[in-house]
Amino acid sequence: MHRRGRPPPGTRGGTARGGFARVSRPGANGRSLTVPDANTSPTPAVRVARAEQARAALRAWNGYDPSPADEAGLDAELDRRLAQARQP
Known part of the structure; x- marks a missing residue:
């Protein structure tokens, strides 16, 4: 870590400053801010576990x-809405 708990510039810090450092590097573009890395995308097993946790929390809450x-x-209904949104 860098001083004040911030990661050094140009590293994978989850802040706007870190994102700006990634984009400002030569050869980088704005997609590096909006497209998640494959390493950060949850696996199907992680998604299933998160969905189960969310359902348990909702069941307990309401x-x-x-x-x-x-x-x-x-x-x-979700499939219908997604198909509708994809139409030009």
Whole structure:
């Protein structure tokens, strides 16, 4: 770590300053800020674990516990909306 808990410039710090340092390097572009690295994308197993944790938290908080039929309906609605958003 750098002083005050900040990572050195040009390293993978999760701050705007770190992002600016990455973009300002020669040959870098704005995509380096918006496109996540493959190393930072969660694996399918991690996504499943996070989804289970979120469901458990929702169930404990407000009793949310959809049936498989409810989930299928929600998935279909999400697919419909995504398809609609992709149309020109």
